[in-house]
Amino acid sequence: MTPNTDLNIALFERAKAVIPGGVNSPVRAFAAVGGTPRFVQRAQGAYFWDQNDQQFTDYIGSWGPMILGHGHPEVVTAVQAAVLEGFSYGAPTEREVVLAEQIRALMPSMDMVRMVSSGTEAGMSALRLARGYTGRNKIIKFNGCYHGHADALLVKAGSGLATFGASSSAGVPADVAKDTVVLEYNDVAQLEEAFAKMGSEIACVIMEPIAGNMNFVRASVAFTRRIRELTQEHGALLIYDEVMTGFRVALGGAQSLYAQQIPGFAPDITVMGKVIGGGMPMAAFGARREIMEKLSPLGPVYQAGTLSGNPIATACGLKTLELISRPGFHAELHLKTGHLMQGLKSEASAAGVPFSVDWQGGLFGFYFLPELPTTYAEVMKTDGKVFNKFYHAMLDQGHYFAPALYEAGFVSAAHTDEDIDRTIEAARQVFKTL
Ligand code: PMP
Numbered sequence: 388m389t390p391n392t393d394l395n396i397a398l399f400e401r402a403k404a405v406i407p408g409g410v411n412s413p414v415r416a417f418a419a420v421g422g423t424p425r426f427v428q429r430a431q432g433a434y435f436w437d438q439n440d441q442q443f444t445d446y447i448g449s450w451g452p453m454i455l456g457h458g459h460p461e462v463v464t465a466v467q468a469a470v471l472e473g474f475s476y477g478a479p480t481e482r483e484v485v486l487a488e489q490i491r492a493l494m495p496s497m498d499m500v501r502m503v504s505s506g507t508e509a510g511m512s513a514l515r516l517a518r519g520y521t522g523r524n525k526i527i528k529f530n531g532c533y534h535g536h537a538d539a540l541l542v543k544a545g546s547g548l549a550t551f552g553a554s555s556s557a558g559v560p561a562d563v564a565k566d567t568v569v570l571e572y573n574d575v576a577q578l579e580e581a582f583a584k585m586g587s588e589i590a591c592v593i594m595e596p597i598a599g600n601m602n603f604v605r606a607s608v609a610f611t612r613r614i615r616e617l618t619q620e621h622g623a624l625l626i627y628d629e630v631m632t633g634f635r636v637a638l639g640g641a642q643s644l645y646a647q648q649i650p651g652f653a654p655d656i657t658v659m660g661k662v663i664g665g666g667m668p669m670a671a672f673g674a675r676r677e678i679m680e681k682l683s684p685l686g687p688v689y690q691a692g693t694l695s696g697n698p699i700a701t702a703c704g705l706k707t708l709e710l711i712s713r714p715g716f717h718a719e720l721h722l723k724t725g726h727l728m729q730g731l732k733s734e735a736s737a738a739g740v741p742f743s744v745d746w747q748g749g750l751f752g753f754y755f756l757p758e759l760p761t762t763y764a765e766v767m768k769t770d771g772k773v774f775n776k777f778y779h780a781m782l783d784q785g786h787y788f789a790p791a792l793y794e795a796g797f798v799s800a801a802h803t804d805e806d807i808d809r810t811i812e813a814a815r816q817v818f819k820t821l
Contacts, residue, residue, distance in 0.1 A: 394438035398426045419791035420775045425782075430457035432801040435787070443787040444806050448797040450789075451599075451631050451661035454720075454749055455710055456801020462665055462706045469702035475694055482701040489708050490663070490673065494633070494640055496653035497673030501682060502696040506630035506660030507535030509670040510593070512690045513656045514539060516672070517591035517624045519688035520681050525585060527592040527623075529572040531601035531763030531793075534593055534628050534658070542567040572598060573610045573761045578617060586621035591656070596641035599631040599795035601766045603745050603752020604759075608648050615652060624678070630660035630670065631795065634708065636748040637717050644747070665707030667700035716800070720749040723807065724798040728753065730811035738818035740773075749798045766793055773821055780817040786810045 390396050402409035410416045410424065417424045425437040433456050435445050448454070455462060469482075487500045503509050514537065518524060526539065534540045542552035542564045554564040568585075570577045572594075582589070592614055598604040606614075618625045632641040639646075640659075646652045655678060660670035673679065683689045694700075711717070728744040728751050735742030741757040755773045760766045774792040781788060786809075789796055798807075 388439065393423070395423050395426050398438050399423050402426075414789075414791060414794065417790050419771075420778045422779060422782075424790075425787070432456045432458070433799060433803070433806050441785060443782075443785050444802070444810060446786070446788050446796045446798065446810075448799050449661075449666055451635060451750075451797055452664060452666045453797075454635055454662050454799055455665070455707060456799040457666075459707075459710065459801070461710060462703060465702045465706035466667075466699060469699045472698065474699060475697055477693060480696065480698050480701070482698060482705060483696040486696075486701050486705050486708075489705065490659070490671065493638055493708070493712070494642065494657060494673070496642060496655075496675075497657055498676040499679035500659075500671045500673030501679070501690065502669065502671045502701075503690075503692050504668040504670060504694050504697070504700075505535070506628075506658065506670045507537060508692070509630065509658045509660055509672045510534040510540060510628060511537035513626050513658050513672040514591070514593065515690065516674070516678065516681060516688050517593075517626060517656060519686070520678050521590040521622065521624060523588055523590035523623070524566045525568060525588045526566060526590055527568045527570060527578075527581060529570055529594055529598075531572055531604070531766065532593075532595045532598050532628070533600035534595075535630075538563045539567050540593070542569055544569040544571075571762050571764070572601075572604060573607050575610055575613050578610070578613060582617045582621055586617070586623070589618075589621060589623040591624040591626050592618055593626040593628060593658075595628050595631065596645060597632050597636060597747060597750065599750060599752075601760075601763045601793050602754065603750065603795050604761060604763075604766065605745065605747075606645075607761070608645070611645050611652070612649050615649070618655075624655040626656040626658060627654035628658045630658055632747075632750065633657070633659045634662040634711060635797075636750050638712060641747075662707065662711070663704050664700050665703040667697070667703040668694070669697065669700035669704050711800075717748045720798065720800060721747065723802060723804070724749055724751050726804065727751065727798060727802075727807045727810065730807065731814050734811060734815040735818050737815070738821070740818050740821050749800075751796045751798065753796070754792075776821060777814075777817055780820065781810075781813060784813045786813055 408416045538559045541556040543555040552567040552569045629640045656674040724746045743759045744753045
């Protein structure tokens with residue numbers, strides 16, 4: 388296809404004239420891998436079709452929500468029925484109650500939940516709640532974890548160990564960033580040092596239990612256990628950001644997996660998004676009753692939203708949760724994702740390409756590194772040129788992975804073994820050229 392006939396290129400040019408970078412969320416612009424983003428016309432099951440009508444096997448699934456694949460007929464029917472009843476009321480509905488009950492049944496660390504419209508909003512609100520509950524200002528986050536774009540969370544590590552953060556975005560006042568302490572993921576010694584230094588000032592630790600924003604890095608069990616102990620000892624709250632992992636790595640989220648290894652383990656506050664709305668704008672945060680009762684209108688921590696608990700989003704989320712609650716759903720998904728990961732790994736090793744993989748449920752990560760990384764710094768040792776070459780060769784053949792080496796991938800229930808075999812077969816050829 389020449390640039391003159393490639394409709395993605397033409398649309399990208401138009402988009403750039405009216406939308407910054409041509410996209411409404413930066414990673415969509417392909418800045419990390421170069422080239423032209425694919426503009427999606429429509430999607431069904433495991434596939435989408437771009438502006439040129441090229442078919443892609445979709446290993447992003449809207450960055451997580453589409454765990455059932457696109458356009459699952461039962462979800463579509465539920466959404467259509469909801470649309471006919473009205474788009475939004477700004478008054479409570481039964482579906483919100485049922486959804487909150489469902490979430491509580493599946494993730495028992497939450498007695499109560501509050502619904503919002505994006506993961507960013509949920510993370511920002513959880514942070515305010517933790518600060519309001521503890522009466523403290525400082526928060527700890529980890530390098531390589533993303534929790535949405537609230538000011539206090541757009542912070543990177545400052546100089547020196549366990550010092551206060553520096554904003555990672557223009558427009559975030561230094562005054563806001565100064566209360567955010569950024570530590571290395573999986574670094575127990577640094578965590579202990581931070582708590583020894585300022586434990587009584589820390590409102591919360593916020594983390595991704597499996598970090599999908601540095602591709603796929605698990606928190607070690609030792610790290611997880613120590614975070615739980617230190618937060619409890621010092622009266623700080625532990626916030627699990629399960630926006631990506633919730634209902635995806637296991638029905639009970641990543642916290643259910645850690646609870647199998649650390650008896651009695653539970654975070655204090657959980658932040659949810661993505662799968663919970665099945666592709667509609669829906670997110671939530673929840674915690675024990677005594678924490679959640681600090682929220683407005685019961686308590687002094689303010690939080691609100693015109694479209695929160697939207698009736699169409701709740702219909703979509705409820706049907707999605709119902710379908711993924713089927714016994715064996717996540718075990719099957721885990722096998723399927725494993726098939727893809729093990730297939731890619733064995734083709735890479737046959738071609739002599741250093742490659743490592745990890746996965747859980749429908750979430751995966753692969754690295755052009757001989758060993759799995761455990762920190763952001765290790766993830767970023769990946770050779771970007773090799774990743775980009777692999778990425779574009781796969782894309783040309785219709786296999787759509789996340790367009791950046793630090794992003795996770797997603798498999799849905801709609802992917803068949805044949806889809807996955809085709810992707811592995813394409814990768815076999817590509818690995819030989821790297
Ligand atoms: N937390 C995590 C772990 C995420 O992966 C994301 C988005 N990728 C967010 C929060 C922010 O969610 P949203 O994009 O819906 O604001």
